[in-house]
Structure formats: structure tokens, C-alpha cells
Amino acid sequence: MSSPADVDTVGGPPNSPSPLQIRASNSLNSKSHRAPLTKQPADLHLLEYVHEPDSNLVCLICHAPFDRPVQLFCAHFFCKDCLEHAWRAQHDGRKTCPTCRSSVDPDKDLRPVPKIVETMLDELLVKCPNAQAGCAWVEQRVNVHDHVMLYCEATLVECAQHDCRLHISQKDFHKGCLHYTVSCEDCHTSMMKKDLEDHQRTACANRSTNCPHCDTTLLRLHLDAHIKEACANVTIPCQGSIVGCTFTAERTQTNLHEKSCPMATMAPHFRDQQARIERNEARLEPLTRKVGILEDGLSSITNMLYPANDSSTTFPVTNPLDPNISYSFPPTNLIPTPDFRLPPASFPPVPHNESHPSQPPFDSQVHHLLTLHESLRDEVNRIANALTELDGRTNMMVINESQRTKDEMLHTNAAINGMRMQLHWLMSATLQQRNSARTSAANGSAGGSNARSTAQGAGAGAGASVARPGPIGDFPNGPLRRLSDSTRQDTKL
Amino acid sequence: MSASAKKRIMREYTECMKDTPAGMKINFDEQNMTKWEVLMDGPEGSVYAGGHFKLEIIFPNEYPFKPPVVSFRTKIYHPNVSNDDKGSMCLGLLRPDEWKPPNKVVAVLRLIQSLMVEPNIDDAIEPSIGNEYKENRKEFEKSAKDWVKRYAK
Ligand SMILES: [Zn+2]
Ligand SMILES: [Zn+2]
Ligand SMILES: [Zn+2]
Ligand SMILES: [Zn+2]
Ligand SMILES: [Zn+2]
Ligand SMILES: [Zn+2]
Ligand SMILES: [Zn+2]
Numbered sequence A: 001m002s003s004p005a006d007v008d009t010v011g012g013p014p015n016s017p018s019p020l021q022i023r024a025s026n027s028l029n030s031k032s033h034r035a036p037l038t039k040q041p042a043d044l045h046l047l048e049y050v051h052e053p054d055s056n057l058v059c060l061i062c063h064a065p066f067d068r069p070v071q072l073f074c075a076h077f078f079c080k081d082c083l084e085h086a087w088r089a090q091h092d093g094r095k096t097c098p099t100c101r102s103s104v105d106p107d108k109d110l111r112p113v114p115k116i117v118e119t120m121l122d123e124l125l126v127k128c129p130n131a132q133a134g135c136a137w138v139e140q141r142v143n144v145h146d147h148v149m150l151y152c153e154a155t156l157v158e159c160a161q162h163d164c165r166l167h168i169s170q171k172d173f174h175k176g177c178l179h180y181t182v183s184c185e186d187c188h189t190s191m192m193k194k195d196l197e198d199h200q201r202t203a204c205a206n207r208s209t210n211c212p213h214c215d216t217t218l219l220r221l222h223l224d225a226h227i228k229e230a231c232a233n234v235t236i237p238c239q240g241s242i243v244g245c246t247f248t249a250e251r252t253q254t255n256l257h258e259k260s261c262p263m264a265t266m267a268p269h270f271r272d273q274q275a276r277i278e279r280n281e282a283r284l285e286p287l288t289r290k291v292g293i294l295e296d297g298l299s300s301i302t303n304m305l306y307p308a309n310d311s312s313t314t315f316p317v318t319n320p321l322d323p324n325i326s327y328s329f330p331p332t333n334l335i336p337t338p339d340f341r342l343p344p345a346s347f348p349p350v351p352h353n354e355s356h357p358s359q360p361p362f363d364s365q366v367h368h369l370l371t372l373h374e375s376l377r378d379e380v381n382r383i384a385n386a387l388t389e390l391d392g393r394t395n396m397m398v399i400n401e402s403q404r405t406k407d408e409m410l411h412t413n414a415a416i417n418g419m420r421m422q423l424h425w426l427m428s429a430t431l432q433q434r435n436s437a438r439t440s441a442a443n444g445s446a447g448g449s450n451a452r453s454t455a456q457g458a459g460a461g462a463g464a465s466v467a468r469p470g471p472i473g474d475f476p477n478g479p480l481r482r483l484s485d486s487t488r489q490d491t492k493l
Numbered sequence B: 001m002s003a004s005a006k007k008r009i010m011r012e013y014t015e016c017m018k019d020t021p022a023g024m025k026i027n028f029d030e031q032n033m034t035k036w037e038v039l040m041d042g043p044e045g046s047v048y049a050g051g052h053f054k055l056e057i058i059f060p061n062e063y064p065f066k067p068p069v070v071s072f073r074t075k076i077y078h079p080n081v082s083n084d085d086k087g088s089m090c091l092g093l094l095r096p097d098e099w100k101p102p103n104k105v106v107a108v109l110r111l112i113q114s115l116m117v118e119p120n121i122d123d124a125i126e127p128s129i130g131n132e133y134k135e136n137r138k139e140f141e142k143s144a145k146d147w148v149k150r151y152a153k
Helices: A003-010 A019-026 A079-090 A115-122 A141-151 A172-174 A192-205 A220-229 A239-243 A251-258 A262-303 A332-333 A360-449 A454-467 A472-492 B003-018 B105-117 B127-136 B137-151
Strands: A070-071 A077-079 A125-127 A138-140 A156-158 A167-169 A182-184 A190-192 A206-209 A216-218 A233-239 A246-250 B024-027 B037-042 B054-060 B069-072
Touching: A019 A472, A070 A115, A077 A079, A115 A141, A125 A141, A138 A141, A156 A172, A167 A172, A182 A192, A190 A192, A206 A220, A216 A220, A239 A251, A239 A472, A246 A251, A251 A262, A262 A360, A262 B024, B003 B024, B003 B037, B003 B105, B037 B127, B054 B105, B127 B137
Parallel strands: none
Antiparallel strands: A070 A077, A125 A138, A156 A167, A182 A190, A206 A216, A233 A246, B024 B037, B037 B054, B054 B069
16 A cells, blocks of 8 residues: 555646645645645544454453554553543543553553554454445555545545535545535435435435336436446447447347447457557656656756856756855755656656557657666766765875874873973972071081080981971072082982 | 543443343443443342342443443342432442443443342441341341332332
8 A cells, every 4th residue: 555655756746736646635745735635534443343353452441452552561551542541531640550550650661562463453454434424445454544534535524615614525525515505306305415416325205216218217316327338228329330330229239239240349449549548648748747847857967067068047956045055066955856856666667668659759758868867866976976985085184194193292292291200300309409408507507506416406407397398588599508518418319 | 422432332332232241131322322221130049039120320421431330220228239219339340449441341230240149248338238237137138128029020
């Protein structure tokens, strides 16, 4: 089954929605500017299932097969909506498992159910939710959303009349607003126009009639079709009349004649041929448009790749708001432009389609443009590759360069460290000198006043001067003392 | 009431139809499916044997997140059924704090049937009848049978 996104890209260019696009126009990624057909998606809880579903697949809250089930850590399964509903209904705001009441942390304890469960749910056979309105669709549940939103003829949509708030089934949408009162010609009951056909089919008291030709009893509604296609007594021409047979008689006679009429045996073939030609003509229309778009795209590619050929005024596909786009970066800006949204798969597979050999000139034109497009794309890819390579090389260079700088820095660091060590050594040497100088000075004064305690005084004086902070004020005298005390210093060290 | 809740009641009715507990009949009106009428025979061997009781099950708007409301429309002499014209019952899984959304009506019907065979004295809504059942079983049985004759024939 095709998803809505696929459907969206099938068909003509974006400004001419195909019927499928109109149907899909309320899917999220639709670009159509028409008023969307607002449809209610099917509620899986309300579906009718063809078979009794396995009890293991049934949600204990809604008693229907799970819809987007989640698993709690206690291994109990519920529909996502049912669980949330159960929690909303709990007045104290606690979140617990509805089956076993163990408390649940919705951030941690909710897990997706095993894949196989989801597959089994997807494969359940369901009836169309619009079965009451006459849709006989029965298929796997996974497809019900697409069916209701895209294909079901009985899905209700908003009436095309913009001031009409009522709903109408999709199959009658194109008939315009049918919300006016009519009277059934056969029984003179009034009803809405949209209900008339149903009424004539099932409810009208006067709905049966007899065929004026063969007296069969049938629905008035089907009378025209009966006369045209089935009635045995109506006079019809031989099928071969399109090739020239002139036989005309009642249907039964004509059927007999057709068995032996060579022209009648040829007729279906001719009709097929005719239909094929018409089909091809219809297909030609969008293809021509597509070619136009491709040509535009190609010329813009050409402009980008060879800007010398043309002035920059013919740049329909570059974003004018972005001044950074230069000629050197076509690949990223070129491919996502709207004109290139047509995927290759949606091209008519003409070149290898044997059943349409009658359009060679057209095929080759498309083919030519396609090859041109392909080669241009290749070129763009090559440029992109070259850019990547260049980028890599630059990166490498930068890395190498920075590595060298780093090495140099390490060197310099080491040198600085060495210098610091030297400086340190020098500093400590200086300090040491200064200390010993002061000690000798103290010794000198002590010796002057008290000659007996010279030995102990030297030790005590040295200790005191070490404990004191560096006597900066003494600094200017330092060199002088060092000169006088240099011999003692050497012995102390 | 939400469409999916109606659908659930519909499905439960179908399930009940397939597997109705013995001696029960359910009257179901599609126009008003939130009110079921149940006709229940007094279980064989119990004091209520031979009686026919009419019950009403009403589904609240919040069903299945709130329990259904069960009441006896036929008077019954039973410790778990209120002795007034409401005939209401409120015990076990019928209590709002005991009720779980996965519970089914069939379970409720079975509970009622088993209570008729053996009342739950610890949870009596009519303590005087409960006491009588405990202490003077003869008297209780006599009254119960008497009520069956009077109201449930
Ligand atoms: Zn559920
Ligand atoms: Zn649980
Ligand atoms: Zn349908
Ligand atoms: Zn209308
Ligand atoms: Zn009529
Ligand atoms: Zn006829
Ligand atoms: Zn013929």
C-alpha cells in the first residue's frame, strides 16, 4: 500500500493537483492551497473485526484489540489512550497499573510492546468504519487509516460549498452541495438531495418498476442501466458497427449474430486499441508538462555550471536570500529545489515499455533530457567529490601545521622551564648569601659586647635570621658584604 | 459517555450473552445501554432458592474507570444489601477504591451470585442482619425465606 507521502508525489507538477493529490490534500505534507478536505481518521477502538480477536490482543480497558499498545514494567499491556484515560480518571493523581495497581513512572516504566504483537495487530481483518454507509472494504487493520483518509468513497468530508457546514460522503463531494431539499419523484417524500439515491435504492415505497421492453421487475434506479446493458428485448446494433457491420436487432438476436460476425470478433480488439490511444493521449499531457519543468531545471543547472555563458540574472533556482551561495557549491542547493521533486520512479517507464511502441519521438526527447540531466548530476557529484577531497587535504594541512606549532611550543616550554630552574637556583643562592652575611654581622656585634658566648651566639643568630622575612632594606648593602664575607660563605655552603 | 466506553459495554454484553452465569437473564436496551436489567434466580441450595430477583446495573459515565452501580429492585433479606427501597450493594470490587478498569460485568454478576450463597458478614451494610446471620442462623433463614415468599415469587 502506498503511504500518503508517496501519493503526494505521483502525478503532475505541484501546481496542478491530480485527483489523488486532491484526495490526499489533508495529509500533512500536502502543498495544495485548496481548502483541505477535513476528514475524521478512523478510531481503532470502534472498528468491527471480521473474526473474534485473540483474547491476548484485547485491551482490558476498552475490550477491543490494542490501539498503539504500551507495556508496563509489570508486563501488563494497554492501549496508550486507555492508559492515559485511566490515569486521568484517577482522582488522587497517582499513576498505577490498572490491572495490578503497582505504581508506574510514565517516564521510565512505559515500554513499546514486542514487534510481533504489533504485527499481529496490524494483520487483523477489519471492516471499513463506513460499512453502514455502504462501503464493503475489508482488509488488514494497518491499512484502515489510508483507506479512510484517501480511498474510502463513503468517508464524510466537509461540503464543498464554503458556507455550508454540513458533511457529505466523498463520492458525492465533486457534485457540489447536495444539502438542499428535494422530493422523490416516485413517492413524493421530501429529503436531502444527498440521501435521494439511498432512498431510491432501499426505502422508497415506489422504488420498483417493470422494464417497458421485457417486463422484468427491477429498481427504478437501475432501469437505465438495465436497458442499456442487459435487457434482452432492446434493439441494439452489432458490436462490429465500429468497424462497419450494419446488423441491428434485439439483444438476443444481436448476440447470436455476433458469434458469427467477423467484424464483431475484431471489435473488442479495436476498442482496446482505441482505449489505449486515449490513455496514451491522456498520459501525454502531464508528461509534456513534466518535460517543461525538466527543461527549466536543466537550463538552470546549465546556468550554474557554466555561469560564463549567461549573466547571473537567470538564476531561478538559487535562493536569492542567501548571498553565500556561490558557484562553487551547486550540489547542496541545486538538488532540493522544488522543480526536482519528481522522483525517478514516477517517470513514465517508456524506454522499456513494449506495449507503447507508438511514441518513439516523444520517448527519445524525454530520454535525451533525462540523460542530459543525469550527466549534469554526475558532474555536480564530481565537483562535490573534488570539494570533499580538497576539504580533506586542507584539514590535513591544518593538522600538520598545528602539530608542528605544538612541538615548537613544547620546546619553548622546556627552555622556559630550564630558565626558571636556573633563576630559582640563582635566587636561592642569593638568599643564602644574604642570610650568611647577616649572621656574620650579628656575630660581629655579639663579639664586640660579649666575647664569651661567641660560639652559641653564632648558632642562635643564624636561626633567628632564617625565621625572619627577607630583609629587603639590607639589599643595597648585600654586594658589599658579599665581597667581604665571600670566604666564609664558601665554607658554610 | 465516550463512544469507546459504549463500545466496551456493547462488547461486554455480547460476552455475557455467550457466557451467561446460570440462572440469569439480561435485558438490554440498545437505546439506553448504560442501564441493564438482570433477572436472577435464587441459587439452588441457598435460602433464596425459588425466588426471582430483579437487579439493575447502571454504568456511570466514567465507566470502566468507575464501577457499575448495582441495586436489587426486588426486596431481599441479606446482610450485604441495604434494607430500603434502593436495595444498594457496595462491597468487594464494587467499591470505587477496589474497582479496576479491567474488571468485567460478568465478574460482578458472579460476585452477587456467590454472595447469595454465602453473605460476606465482615462487610455487611446491614449489621443487624449480619449479626443475626452469625448468632442466630435459624432466625435469619426463616426471615430470608419469608421475604422470598413475600417479595420474590
Ligand atoms: Zn484499550
Ligand atoms: Zn500491572
Ligand atoms: Zn470504506
Ligand atoms: Zn452542503
Ligand atoms: Zn421515493
Ligand atoms: Zn428489459
Ligand atoms: Zn455484425
